[in-house]
Amino acid sequence: MEKVGHMLVSGPSITQKEINYVIDAVKNAWYENANMYHERFEKAFASYVERKYAITLPSCTSALHLALVSLGIGPGDEVIVPEITWIATAAPITYVGATPVFADINPNTWCLSAKSFEECITPNTRAVIPVDLYGNMPNMAEIQSIAKKFNIAIIEDAAEAIGSEHKGKKAGSFGETGVFSFHGSKTMTTGEGGMLVTDNEYIYRRVLTLRDHGRPPSDKKFYNTEIAYKYKMSSMQAALGLAQLERIEELIARKRLIFSWYYQELSDINDIILNYEGPYTKNTYWMVTIILNKKFGIKKEELIQQLIENNIDARPFFYPLSSLPAYKKSEQVDIAKKRNLNAYNISPYGINLPCGMNMSEDKVSYVCKILRRLLSL
Numbered sequence: 001m002e003k004v005g006h007m008l009v010s011g012p013s014i015t016q017k018e019i020n021y022v023i024d025a026v027k028n029a030w031y032e033n034a035n036m037y038h039e040r041f042e043k044a045f046a047s048y049v050e051r052k053y054a055i056t057l058p059s060c061t062s063a064l065h066l067a068l069v070s071l072g073i074g075p076g077d078e079v080i081v082p083e084i085t086w087i088a089t090a091a092p093i094t095y096v097g098a099t100p101v102f103a104d105i106n107p108n109t110w111c112l113s114a115k116s117f118e119e120c121i122t123p124n125t126r127a128v129i130p131v132d133l134y135g136n137m138p139n140m141a142e143i144q145s146i147a148k149k150f151n152i153a154i155i156e157d158a159a160e161a162i163g164s165e166h167k168g169k170k171a172g173s174f175g176e177t178g179v180f181s182f183h184g185s186k187t188m189t190t191g192e193g194g195m196l197v198t199d200n201e202y203i204y205r206r207v208l209t210l211r212d213h214g215r216p217p218s219d220k221k222f223y224n225t226e227i228a229y230k231y232k233m234s235s236m237q238a239a240l241g242l243a244q245l246e247r248i249e250e251l252i253a254r255k256r257l258i259f260s261w262y263y264q265e266l267s268d269i270n271d272i273i274l275n276y277e278g279p280y281t282k283n284t285y286w287m288v289t290i291i292l293n294k295k296f297g298i299k300k301e302e303l304i305q306q307l308i309e310n311n312i313d314a315r316p317f318f319y320p321l322s323s324l325p326a327y328k329k330s331e332q333v334d335i336a337k338k339r340n341l342n343a344y345n346i347s348p349y350g351i352n353l354p355c356g357m358n359m360s361e362d363k364v365s366y367v368c369k370i371l372r373r374l375l376s377l
């Protein structure tokens with residue numbers, strides 16, 4: 001078979017527009033213009049995700065950290081997260097001294113199960129962090145109504161889902177705050193970077209203070225009111241982010257197109273499940289993902305190894321957080337392993353396929369041909 005070159009799971013689309021904006025920032029975003037790109041990027045981003053406020057940050061991890069601090073969450077508090085996500089969703093819970101509680105996923109969306117979320121609630125639960133996994137959306141309406149009933153704050157981790165929608169509302173617009181990542185692997189990138197969005201003026205002002213060594217905005221200079229953090233994005237990154245945001249519909253269309261090529265090739269195979277797009281949902285397919293039927297008798301690590309030997313990069317579906325060595329001392333682990341059966345049943349058989357912005361229809365065909373051969377289909 002003809003060789004198509006190494007295909008990566010993720011990677012951005014960078015055009016002359018991004019280059020021009022970054023060059024302009026390097027040249028001009030100093031002195032009285034030092035914040036011009038931050039201001040434009042934050043304003044455009046807030047408007048895109050239909051929020052009042054947006055704050056640029058150096059990563060989504062720092063956005064999650066400040067979301068928790070601004071909500072006053074700390075030792076003794078519990079925060080519920082889905083089992084299946086990148087560890088960045090949960091690690092900041094430990095930074096603030098609170099306890100992560102792992103809830104199961106819904107078997108179709110692979111996102112937080114509303115039912116499992118409700119089962120995990122205790123008198124100590126202060127917040128929940130639903131994750132818009134791989135560009136899909138959980139059942140936010142249900143999660144919101146449970147959170148409201150028990151007075152639990154929602155922090156929506158929309159790191160993987162810019163532009164996704166649930167019931168006509170954009171990812172990141174649910175809950176007290178929404179957070180985004182602009183890591184190089186994400187649908188839009190600033191190299192490294194993140195954004196926190198909210199409609200709540202208290203949280204907005206609190207986060208501005210916390211990310212700047214405890215200096216409230218427009219307060220007395222160099223007169224810090226508390227010990228806090230230094231979490232800022234540079235102008236060059238903000239310029240790159242603005243250019244990417246101005247192309248966001250194109251980037252999302254590209255992700256959906258790449259998924260549609262895989263769908264054409266693989267959707268007739270009953271024993272492979274692809275990303276799901278439920279009613280009332282727009283999935284932006286950050287990661288094209290397949291779950292193999294157990295009957296193939298092949299686990300994700302083995303298949304990934306075989307794909308790599310064919311120049312095809314692939315990643316494992318996230319391991320359940322409670323199965324990671326990082327959490328082996330957590331008291332939550334035993335109960336999570338018994339409770340979260342969907343996560344434990346699905347994860348061993350899932351992989352992410354190459355879906356970087358540079359994928360072409362030919363490359364997708366090649367990946368699917370190799371996949372069929374490896375699975376004897």
Ligand SMILES: *Cc1c(COP(=O)(O)O)cnc(C)c1O
Pocket residue numbers: 058059060061062085086088089131157159160180181182183193194
């Ligand atoms: C990428 C990602 C993050 C972390 O983003 P960083 O910008 O790398 O800190 C958080 N949550 C999820 C679900 C992610 O995929």
